[in-house]
Amino acid sequence: NAGVTQxxxxxxxxxxxxxxxxxxxxxxxxxxxxxRQDPGMGLKLIYYSVGAGIxxxxxxxxxxxxxxxxxxxxxxxxxxxxxxxxSVYFCASRTGLSELYNSPLHFGNGTRLTVT
Amino acid sequence: xxxxxxxxxxxxxxxxxxxxxxxxFSDSVNNLQWFHQNPWGQLINLFxxxxxxxxxxxxxxxxVATERYSLLYISSSQTTDSGVYFCAVKGTGGGADGLTFGKxxxxxxxx
Numbered sequence: 265n266a267g268v269t270q271x272x273x274x275x276x277x278x279x280x281x282x283x284x285x286x287x288x289x290x291x292x293x294x295x296x297x298x299x300r301q302d303p304g305m306g307l308k309l310i311y312y313s314v315g316a317g318i319x320x321x322x323x324x325x326x327x328x329x330x331x332x333x334x335x336x337x338x339x340x341x342x343x344x345x346x347x348x349x350x351s352v353y354f355c356a357s358r359t360g361l362s363e364l365y366n367s368p369l370h371f372g373n374g375t376r377l378t379v380t
Numbered sequence: 381x382x383x384x385x386x387x388x389x390x391x392x393x394x395x396x397x398x399x400x401x402x403x404x405f406s407d408s409v410n411n412l413q414w415f416h417q418n419p420w421g422q423l424i425n426l427f428x429x430x431x432x433x434x435x436x437x438x439x440x441x442x443x444v445a446t447e448r449y450s451l452l453y454i455s456s457s458q459t460t461d462s463g464v465y466f467c468a469v470k471g472t473g474g475g476a477d478g479l480t481f482g483k484x485x486x487x488x489x490x491x
Contacts, residue, residue, distance in 0.1 A: 297478050306384075306466055306481030314477065322476050323381075352421060368413055368428035369468075369479060374421055 266290050268372035270355050276378045277345040285340040285375050287355030294360035296338040297322075297369070298330065300351040307354060313338055314360060345379045352376050382407045382471035384482035392488045393457055401452040401485045403467030411470035412443055413479065414452050418463045426452070426465075457489045 271286045289296065294315045299307040299322075309322030313332040327349055329341040338357075342349060356369045383406040393399055405412075414426040427434050427441040429450065434441055438458075443450040454461055464486050468479035 295477065299478075299481075304483075306483050307468075307479075308481070309476060309478040312476065312478050320476065322478055354423065368411075368425060370425065371415075371423040374423075376421075 268355055268357055268370055270353075270372035270375050272375060273373070274376045276380065277342075279345060279347065279379060281345050282341070282343050283345070283377075285342075285353055285355075285377075287338045287340070287372060288336050289338075289355075289357040289370075290336065291357060291359070291370070292335060293357035293370075294335070295358045296332065297356040298328070298338070298340045299354045299356065300324065301354060301374075302351050310340065310353075342377075347379050350377060350379045382409070382469060382473070382480050384467060384469055384480055386465075386467050386482035386485050388485060389483065390486045390488075392490065395457060395459060395489055395491050397457050397489075398453070398455045399457060399487070401454070401465050401467075401487075403450040403452070403469075403482060405448050405450075405467075405469045405471075407448070408472045409445065409448075409469040410472050411479065412450055413468050414441055414450070415466045415468065416461075416463050417466060417484070423466075454487075459489045459491055462487055462489045 297312045298310040311330040313319045353375045355372045358367045385404045416424045431445045440453045464484040468481045
């Protein structure tokens with residue numbers, strides 16, 4: 265059981281480039297999330313999904329896009345990278361079954377992104 | 381949205397000491413978790429504790445939901461306890477799903 269897997273671990277982008285951060289979970293969790301963590305700060309929610317085909321914005325969605333075509337995968341797309349998007353990105357998931365509505369989040373190990 | 385405040389922001393202790401970390405939140409919650417972020421950046425689940433008390437080895441946590449705070453206790457600290465401890469909550473009000481994080485307590489355990 266791998267849990268939540270994020271790739272790549274590290275990436276350096278030039279301003280204006282695009283990339284996709286990958287996230288996959290093998291726990292059959294309905295809910296998935298993308299967070300970013302800036303130096304010395306807590307995590308902030310970018311986007312989340314409550315199931316395949318359903319996504320919604322979090323606190324800091326500008327500059328990002330997501331899709332959820334399967335239960336397992338939740339990629340995060342950066343279209344025109346900017347220095348302000350330099351951060352560590354974490355993907356998380358949790359079960360959303362009705363009897364376990366308030367269930368704990370499980371995090372991946374993060375992707376460290378630098379935009380120069 | 382819900383606000384989360386953690387204290388103290390920084391804590392330096394000798395190995396073997398005990399510590400208490402506090403998390404205050406501004407509204408009712410139906411989800412509260414404590415995480416440890418180790419020096420490699422990994423987020424480790426410590427407790428899922430929207431109310432009540434739990435213990436896991438040298439760590440324990442108590443959430444008093446009616447008074448809107450949670451405490452994390454670390455006893456007999458070890459150098460491997462160093463890192464940042466985050467409290468994160470989900471308010472019962474509407475809005476985006478997902479947890480709101482505090483800024484963390486940076487703990488350094490010296491040998």
